[in-house]
Amino acid sequence: MNLPKSMQNVADAFSSLPGIGPKSANRLAFYLLRIPKDDVLRFSEALKDLKEKTQICQKCFNVGESEICNICESDSRDKSTICVVETPLDLIAVENSGFKGTYHVLHGVINPMAGIGPDEIFIAQLLRRVKNNFDGEEGLKEIILATSTSLEGESTAMYISKEVKNLFDDKVKITRIGKGLPIGADIEYTDERTLNDAMSGRVTYS
Amino acid sequence: MNLPKSMQNVADAFSSLPGIGPKSANRLAFYLLRIPKDDVLRFSEALKDLKEKTQICQKCFNVGESEICNICESDSRDKSTICVVETPLDLIAVENSGFKGTYHVLHGVINPMAGIGPDEIFIAQLLRRVKNNFDGEEGLKEIILATSTSLEGESTAMYISKEVKNLFDDKVKITRIGKGLPIGADIEYTDERTLNDAMSGRVTYS
Numbered sequence: 001m002n003l004p005k006s007m008q009n010v011a012d013a014f015s016s017l018p019g020i021g022p023k024s025a026n027r028l029a030f031y032l033l034r035i036p037k038d039d040v041l042r043f044s045e046a047l048k049d050l051k052e053k054t055q056i057c058q059k060c061f062n063v064g065e066s067e068i069c070n071i072c073e074s075d076s077r078d079k080s081t082i083c084v085v086e087t088p089l090d091l092i093a094v095e096n097s098g099f100k101g102t103y104h105v106l107h108g109v110i111n112p113m114a115g116i117g118p119d120e121i122f123i124a125q126l127l128r129r130v131k132n133n134f135d136g137e138e139g140l141k142e143i144i145l146a147t148s149t150s151l152e153g154e155s156t157a158m159y160i161s162k163e164v165k166n167l168f169d170d171k172v173k174i175t176r177i178g179k180g181l182p183i184g185a186d187i188e189y190t191d192e193r194t195l196n197d198a199m200s201g202r203v204t205y206s
Numbered sequence: 207m208n209l210p211k212s213m214q215n216v217a218d219a220f221s222s223l224p225g226i227g228p229k230s231a232n233r234l235a236f237y238l239l240r241i242p243k244d245d246v247l248r249f250s251e252a253l254k255d256l257k258e259k260t261q262i263c264q265k266c267f268n269v270g271e272s273e274i275c276n277i278c279e280s281d282s283r284d285k286s287t288i289c290v291v292e293t294p295l296d297l298i299a300v301e302n303s304g305f306k307g308t309y310h311v312l313h314g315v316i317n318p319m320a321g322i323g324p325d326e327i328f329i330a331q332l333l334r335r336v337k338n339n340f341d342g343e344e345g346l347k348e349i350i351l352a353t354s355t356s357l358e359g360e361s362t363a364m365y366i367s368k369e370v371k372n373l374f375d376d377k378v379k380i381t382r383i384g385k386g387l388p389i390g391a392d393i394e395y396t397d398e399r400t401l402n403d404a405m406s407g408r409v410t411y412s
Contacts, residue, residue, distance in 0.1 A: 009251075
């Protein structure tokens with residue numbers, strides 16, 4: 001037996017989303033049936049607006065609601081630093097940590113197993129942006145590679161650092177985010193590779 | 207830092223749903239940003255239609271798309287049996303088990319701690335339906351109480367059985383769904399109360 005058509009449509013839409021199975025989808029559809037109609041309509045409207053109103057920033061490729069995003073446009077940001085991240089959600093995480101420079105969103109990582117090469121993500125656009133900067137002398141000093149510390153994230157960081165070095169030599173400093181123990185970690189339970197990173201990444205007490 | 211307004215609206219809508227936290231909500235909003243626009247619009251439409259098209263069956267209070275639901279309307283269903291369930295999702299579960307009678311959906315259970323008394327769920331409507339049946343001689347023979355075996359489900363079943371007995375004496379048989387070990391269970395790991403139910407609910411091999 002199936003749900004009524006109009007409920008099945010909602011349940012199908014939910015279960016097409018990642019992490020939501022058919023049972024949860026049914027339950028969500030029933031939940032929506034019980035809440036005020038206006039709330040459901042607001043949800044519907046929000047979805048309709050999502051694609052209409054958002055666009056990708058032409059400079060840093062972050063998601064925003066204008067051609068150039070707020071961060072790229074702001075005068076109070078430090079334009080001498082570009083932080084390279086995988087996704088807009090990573091950007092938000094870095095932003096919340098207090099970073100005040102600018103960003104470049106790759107929209108993915110190099111992952112040969114999944115058929116994603118350097119051309120599938122916004123690496124060429126980053127290199128062009130660095131080139132344009134030096135042509136116009138905007139004062140770029142440092143590129144921080146803040147891709148994740150997974151195998152793919154590491155090789156993407158490696159690839160970008162090589163490309164930048166090839167093209168611009170020592171005109172710009174390339175750094176990788178620090179690796180080591182996260183806050184609250186226990187030495188005993190930390191894996192060897194993290195501990196190795198933490199040991200070699202040690203800093204002198206000032 | 208926040209998401210662009212139109213994404214935040216979608217994320218907020220998702221995080222208002224049960225079981226979806228703010229982080230998952232953000233991720234779902236970004237997921238929708240990457241899938242084809244038509245899929246998102248179809249989702250939006252499905253939500254808009256949900257409240258417009260569904261209605262509660264005036265007889266059994268199941269959710270359907272007409273005043274009287276398909277099950278109540280069907281000639282091939284056994285009208286001599288009413289299976290009482292808590293929610294439309296429970297109805298679907300019983301339906302999938304192969305039951306061919308009719309239903310009555312309570313839309314909840316008696317739960318004094320949550321302020322839900324007998325009048326807050328569709329018990330009076332069930333009693334009226336039974337009464338109408340006997341007035342018109344439709345041949346009702348059995349009411350199966352298929353509320354859950356939680357404390358609230360049990361007391362709701364108890365309450366209904368008493369009310370029906372009070373009003374209709376022995377004119378209708380009242381049964382409670384069987385309790386015991388679920389398929390695949392291990393005697394050793396079964397809790398005492400379930401095992402007690404299973405022992406007292408034993409059936410003779412035919």
